[in-house]
Amino acid sequence: MSFVQNFPFFSIILAMFSGIISSVLSGKKARNLTLMMIAVTTALSAGTLMFCLKTGESYTYMMGHFPAPWGNEIRAGVLEGVTAVLFGIVMFLSVTGGLDHTARDVEESKQNLFYIMIDLMLSSLLALIYTNDLFTAYVFVEINTIAGCGLIMIRQKGRNLSAAIRYMVMSQLGSGLFLIGLTLLYDVTGHLLMSPAKESVELLVATGRYRIPLLVIMAVISVGLAIKSGLYPFHYWIPDTYGYATPTGSAVLSGLVSKGYIFLLIKIFYRVLGYDNLVGTHMVNVLYLFGVCGMIMGSVHAISETDTRRMIAYSSVAQIGYIYMGIGLGTTAGMVASVFHIFAHSATKALLFISAVGLYEVSGDRKDFVSLRGAAFRNPLAGIGFSIGALSMVGFPMLSGFISKLLFATSALDSPEKMMPTLIVLAVSTLLNAVYFLRLVITLYSRRRPEDKPLPKQTTVRSSWALRLAIICFIGLNLVLGMSSQPIVQAITDGLAMFD
Amino acid sequence: MNINLVQHLVLNIEETVSIILFGIGFTILLLHRNLVKKIMGMNIMDTATYLFLAVKGYITGRGVPIVVDGIQDVEAYINPVPSGLVLTGIVVSVSSTALMLALTVRLYERYHSLDLDEILILAKEEEEQI
Numbered sequence: 001m002s003f004v005q006n007f008p009f010f011s012i013i014l015a016m017f018s019g020i021i022s023s024v025l026s027g028k029k030a031r032n033l034t035l036m037m038i039a040v041t042t043a044l045s046a047g048t049l050m051f052c053l054k055t056g057e058s059y060t061y062m063m064g065h066f067p068a069p070w071g072n073e074i075r076a077g078v079l080e081g082v083t084a085v086l087f088g089i090v091m092f093l094s095v096t097g098g099l100d101h102t103a104r105d106v107e108e109s110k111q112n113l114f115y116i117m118i119d120l121m122l123s124s125l126l127a128l129i130y131t132n133d134l135f136t137a138y139v140f141v142e143i144n145t146i147a148g149c150g151l152i153m154i155r156q157k158g159r160n161l162s163a164a165i166r167y168m169v170m171s172q173l174g175s176g177l178f179l180i181g182l183t184l185l186y187d188v189t190g191h192l193l194m195s196p197a198k199e200s201v202e203l204l205v206a207t208g209r210y211r212i213p214l215l216v217i218m219a220v221i222s223v224g225l226a227i228k229s230g231l232y233p234f235h236y237w238i239p240d241t242y243g244y245a246t247p248t249g250s251a252v253l254s255g256l257v258s259k260g261y262i263f264l265l266i267k268i269f270y271r272v273l274g275y276d277n278l279v280g281t282h283m284v285n286v287l288y289l290f291g292v293c294g295m296i297m298g299s300v301h302a303i304s305e306t307d308t309r310r311m312i313a314y315s316s317v318a319q320i321g322y323i324y325m326g327i328g329l330g331t332t333a334g335m336v337a338s339v340f341h342i343f344a345h346s347a348t349k350a351l352l353f354i355s356a357v358g359l360y361e362v363s364g365d366r367k368d369f370v371s372l373r374g375a376a377f378r379n380p381l382a383g384i385g386f387s388i389g390a391l392s393m394v395g396f397p398m399l400s401g402f403i404s405k406l407l408f409a410t411s412a413l414d415s416p417e418k419m420m421p422t423l424i425v426l427a428v429s430t431l432l433n434a435v436y437f438l439r440l441v442i443t444l445y446s447r448r449r450p451e452d453k454p455l456p457k458q459t460t461v462r463s464s465w466a467l468r469l470a471i472i473c474f475i476g477l478n479l480v481l482g483m484s485s486q487p488i489v490q491a492i493t494d495g496l497a498m499f500d
Numbered sequence: 501m502n503i504n505l506v507q508h509l510v511l512n513i514e515e516t517v518s519i520i521l522f523g524i525g526f527t528i529l530l531l532h533r534n535l536v537k538k539i540m541g542m543n544i545m546d547t548a549t550y551l552f553l554a555v556k557g558y559i560t561g562r563g564v565p566i567v568v569d570g571i572q573d574v575e576a577y578i579n580p581v582p583s584g585l586v587l588t589g590i591v592v593s594v595s596s597t598a599l600m601l602a603l604t605v606r607l608y609e610r611y612h613s614l615d616l617d618e619i620l621i622l623a624k625e626e627e628e629q630i
Binding site for chain 1: 522525526529530535538542545546549553556581582585588589592595596599600603604606607610611616619620622623624626627
């Protein structure tokens, strides 16, 4: 066994221990430790990815002393590696970009708690990516939920607390359904590890036994994780949650947390329930329908918002809809498009949330359209960052959003009965995206009018170096995803093939 | 009513009860406006799942899976895995209950209400005043 194979385990445990150590550190030290930890875990994930690319196959890693059908396992392959690396980069840049706002928004005595939440969040995300055991997945889903709730309520304002309780309620509904799904699955298969469970499921499907329980399991697990990732019509906690958290919190929650759950769902589909079985029982059509509705309704809600942060949050509802639509297409090409969109959306949405911070800074911390008029002249870099993010969401060529739209459209051609609705909804949704994002970009680049309310504070503050660095890196990440998408798409395809 | 179905439901009375309890808890958590009752609903939902697991792990006539008197035979003990899962699940549900109760206390101190809809309206008004 190569030493590199320990890396997934190291990265999970490292993130968790930084959280524990941060609890006795001062805010500044906790911050430095967290940044260092994220960099190291990302490097470890990159090592895992290189190893899997070199050997061309995935591997399982035994945790504890009990072999396969009983013990606990970690599994790493190309797709896990790519996802972990990308999540690590987005996490690092989100934390960097929000550094001074975290210092300002969070009370002095609670600074280290904020970084504990970030550590636990990363640890649980990595565990969701790497785990090969269903119950471990459930436990880390809960850790993720609690850390997410902590990130929202760390700002002790009324809106934050009410958003946090709402988030908790919806998440608990999702977790409850997920848990009962796992319980039922354990009862019909007798396994909690993914690979043996899949063998049992295949056997059950072949013999036709437990047909209805299996259907219930598929439904309950899908709906549970869909609630937690904010699929329409379970989305109404999203705008408050993403709208009122700290900038880092918003970027992490919208960019990573919901994606972690979707990644887990895809993993369960492929590695436990069998994607063909889901297609066979038409379960994917339900996800497709919800996804399509979400694509339209999320954008419609976003158009009617005047607060930019809530608008960006509603746009997440639409983008989550895209991802579920791709899963619902029922083809491998659709799944590849979905996974690529997971990457594209986390990079882009985090860029939007972080660069929007630079625009609020020069507008007296106001978030409405009128105050933001001309903000891009007052902070050019943030303006460019926001515009690139917006164009990427709309699907401008060279940017990541364009590639995912292209992949969705081409994959729709493979499924005859879903081709027309998919293409029409893609076109309508793109148009709606353009309406609200370009409206905001035009507002940012138009001169202030004499009748506008004067901005309260001095408006020429220079953003900190951390924010500027984060915006530049996010733009770079978007361009990389957009312009050299071929190797990434290839890696996703290979990774999905390894899932079977 | 299908006799066969009723027979199955009665034969597996524990599972039937736990699924009904799960439904009750889920509905309370989703629909009730009072935060404390929501939390109770969440606990009912979680406990129902544990009941289901515990029942599935139990095998009539066998003992607790702790080796005593040197009996190593598998036939003597029940399946220990579900019990382990229940324990883990309880830990998880205790922590999320504690977190939700703490949040509820905070919200009550601030708005003097336990009604979630009312709290959301009050929070919105509070923000608009600033």
